[in-house]
Amino acid sequence: MERHSRALFRLAYRMTENAQDAEDVVQESFLRAYRQLDRFDERASFGTWIYRIATNCSLDLVRVRKRRNQAPVAPDQPGDTVPELPSLDPSPERIALSGEVRQRLAAAMSQLSETERAAFVLRHYEGLRLEEIGHVLECQPGAAKHSVFRAVQKLRRSLEPIVSPVR
Amino acid sequence: MNHLNEEQLVLYYYGEEGVAPDAAEHLETCGACREAFAALERVLRTADGFSVPQPAEDFGAQVWERVAPRLAGRRVVTMAPVWRWAAAAAVLLAALLAGRFYPAPQPARTAVAADPQAGERLLRMAVGDYLDRSQMVLAEVANANPRQPFDISFEQERAADLVAESRLYRQTALRTGDATVAGLLDDVDRVMLEITHSPARLTPLELEKMRERWDSDGILFKIRVLGANVRAQQAAAASASGNTRKS
Numbered sequence: 083m084e085r086h087s088r089a090l091f092r093l094a095y096r097m098t099e100n101a102q103d104a105e106d107v108v109q110e111s112f113l114r115a116y117r118q119l120d121r122f123d124e125r126a127s128f129g130t131w132i133y134r135i136a137t138n139c140s141l142d143l144v145r146v147r148k149r150r151n152q153a154p155v156a157p158d159q160p161g162d163t164v165p166e167l168p169s170l171d172p173s174p175e176r177i178a179l180s181g182e183v184r185q186r187l188a189a190a191m192s193q194l195s196e197t198e199r200a201a202f203v204l205r206h207y208e209g210l211r212l213e214e215i216g217h218v219l220e221c222q223p224g225a226a227k228h229s230v231f232r233a234v235q236k237l238r239r240s241l242e243p244i245v246s247p248v249r
Numbered sequence: 250m251n252h253l254n255e256e257q258l259v260l261y262y263y264g265e266e267g268v269a270p271d272a273a274e275h276l277e278t279c280g281a282c283r284e285a286f287a288a289l290e291r292v293l294r295t296a297d298g299f300s301v302p303q304p305a306e307d308f309g310a311q312v313w314e315r316v317a318p319r320l321a322g323r324r325v326v327t328m329a330p331v332w333r334w335a336a337a338a339a340v341l342l343a344a345l346l347a348g349r350f351y352p353a354p355q356p357a358r359t360a361v362a363a364d365p366q367a368g369e370r371l372l373r374m375a376v377g378d379y380l381d382r383s384q385m386v387l388a389e390v391a392n393a394n395p396r397q398p399f400d401i402s403f404e405q406e407r408a409a410d411l412v413a414e415s416r417l418y419r420q421t422a423l424r425t426g427d428a429t430v431a432g433l434l435d436d437v438d439r440v441m442l443e444i445t446h447s448p449a450r451l452t453p454l455e456l457e458k459m460r461e462r463w464d465s466d467g468i469l470f471k472i473r474v475l476g477a478n479v480r481a482q483q484a485a486a487a488s489a490s491g492n493t494r495k496s
Contacts, residue, residue, distance in 0.1 A: 085309075085464060086309075086464070086467075086470070087304075087308050087309035087312050088304060088308060088309070091301070091304050091308065092301045095301045095302070096299060096301065101302050105304075105312075108312050109312055109315055109316055112312065112313075112316045112470070113316055113319060115467075115470065116316075116474050119429070119471065119474060127465045128464065128465055128466055128467025128468075128470070129464060129465060129467075131467070132467065132470075183295060183298070184298075187295065187296060187298070187299060191299070205263060206263075206293065206296060206297075207299070211265065212265055227256075227260075227265075227267075230259065230263075231255075231256050231259055234259050234289070234292075234293070235255070237292055237293075237296060238288075238289070238292045241292045241295055241296070242288060242291075242292055245291045245292060245295050246288065246291070247291075
């Protein structure tokens with residue numbers, strides 16, 4: 083449970099961008115898992131199943147927030163979402179860019195559709211295979227691939243101008 | 250070979266299938282593709298910086314503490330209605346009492362027959378205790394140092410006892426029509442058998458594989474859920490019995 087809880091927290095945080103929301107999602111996920119335990123298919127992986135539940139909980143929360151037109155409840159510590167620039171070139175110029183990169187990354191992530199964001203988080207941060215992402219998002223692997231690809235394209239459009247090497 | 254398109258580059262970056270088998274070779278020789286891949290890498294490595302605050306060391310335990318009270322009263326992994334368990338409890342308890350748990354089965358059997366509710370209470374206690382001990386065995390193995398070989402001979406003895414014990418509970422669950430509970434007890438049994446039949450000294454790799462299987466089955470979660478259910482029913486029964494005595 084310790085391992086699942088931490089993994090779910092990471093997933094939920096990256097979906098909601100708020101630690102308190104992420105904790106709520108983890109709790110709600112276990113409650114939903116409990117309520118739906120009868121429906122757990124023994125052939126499936128428990129991890130994938132609970133990821134699916136947590137993804138849905140996160141999406142529910144994000145949708146509710148959207149309907150109410152709310153930003154994340156309280157922005158977390160500035161350090162929490164600071165992307166560390168690739169360590170290859172920690173020049174002063176690049177360090178100075180970090181604030182901008184952080185904002186761009188946050189903005190780019192917020193431009194992703196719910197499915198794209200979920201698929202990208204599961205692939206990029208949680209390391210799930212496309213097939214597993216298909217199970218979590220209840221879609222075909224091809225659709226999961228498309229969502230990841232679309233997410234990467236959008237991120238590239240936003241981030242490439244500021245992370246490209248200066249010529 | 251043709252140049253790799255954007256989708257293939259993304260798939261290659263993530264090590265997914267569906268990329269041309271000679272993609273790596275092509276990237277080594279094709280400057281344009283190598284440049285495109287480097288640009289992709291820069292973006293995705295920047296995205297790596299979306300860090301997450303570390304939850305507390307005992308985050309899982311904290312979550313469970315908050316979740317467990319809310320499980321009470323939600324009867325989804327239901328145990329059968331009281332009257333069905335009570336009837337089966339009398340049979341089960343007689344069997345338990347005839348075994349190694351209590352030295353004097355005969356008078357108790359009479360008591361159970363006379364008071365099926367007492368039998369049901371004892372059954373719940375026995376199942377609750379069984380689940381607690383199962384959880385302890387699993388926790389011992391799951392929390393062992395993953396870098397060292399681990400001697401599980403002590404856990405094997407306890408697991409063997411639990412296997413012998415669980416048959417009665419499973420039979421009772423099946424008799425009362427609780428397929429879900431019987432299924433969960435089956436899962437626990439399977440894991441206990443796995444422990445019993447493993448080598449007494451597990452290598453780090455064997456330990457890791459075992460843990461991965463348990464994670465994949467969600468076995469600890471299921472045990473906790475069923476345990477929480479049993480305890481909730483115990484509490485409800487104790488409260489109901491207190492109310493009856495008062496009136």
